[in-house]
Amino acid sequence: MILFLLLVCILLTSGCTDSGNSDNSRVVQTGDNVSVNYIGILDDDGTVFDTSRSDVAETNGIYNPARIYEPLPFIVGSGQMIKGFDNAVVGMKVGENKTVHLSPEEAYEVQDYLIVPYPIETFEAANITPVIGETVNTQFSSGVIVNINETNVTVDFNSRLAGKNITFEIELVSINNPEDA
CATH class of the missing domain: 2.40.10.330 (Thrombin, subunit H)
Structure with a gap:
């Protein structure tokens, strides 16, 4: 019995138990390395123009067999994504879904x-x-x-999306930071 109590004490003090601070409670911040699934939709007619999900691509007639459909990784705030998409993921938790409507100023402005x-x-x-x-x-x-x-x-030579209002359905799949490893 004493050995059992000693083992429990060691586990509790070593951090090998769940303290309630899992990734599910963590929210995305600027600088985080995240992965998302997304669906991009044109607001004017509801056309799906891009997605990270093969089933959605197939359903909407945009499937490309040469493309790998998987969650999209990026570093929040690094300029890898359009401004409105970047801003939309800040504050999200793993497993959360969000729909965001973006104006051309937040997405693709005509240059x-x-x-x-x-x-x-x-x-x-x-x-x-x-x-x-x-x-x-x-x-x-x-x-x-x-x-x-x-x-x-x-x-x-502008993006085909330039000047259009678009919607993204975003699912936060993971927050993958080197310090979390």
Whole structure:
């Protein structure tokens, strides 16, 4: 009996028992390394444009077999994510779900410098007939033809989500910090 009591005392003082401070009570703070599942939805028509979940991608016709569907890891506040998404996870607990509606200012603003006019001769020299709405690939990025006139073809290199209101459904899967290991 004494041996049993001694063993219990050792366990209690060594920290090998649950003191109620599990990860489930911890909330996300700036600088935390987190993983989330998410679903991105266009507010104007409800279209799912991106997700970390293969079942959601399949259901919404956006499944890509070359992509790995898994929780997305990132460091909160590091600039890896759009501002509104980053801000939305702060204060969340593991297992918590949140829906956040983001304006273009919180997500993808239209950047005027990414709307570029090219002389129409550039397309003619490449034997390309420009068509509004078609994608143009350059060495560094791709854009969409948004205007054609007698002298220029204007290509928009902004994100396809630029200027749109979007919604994210976010599930906090984990908080993985080196000091927690």
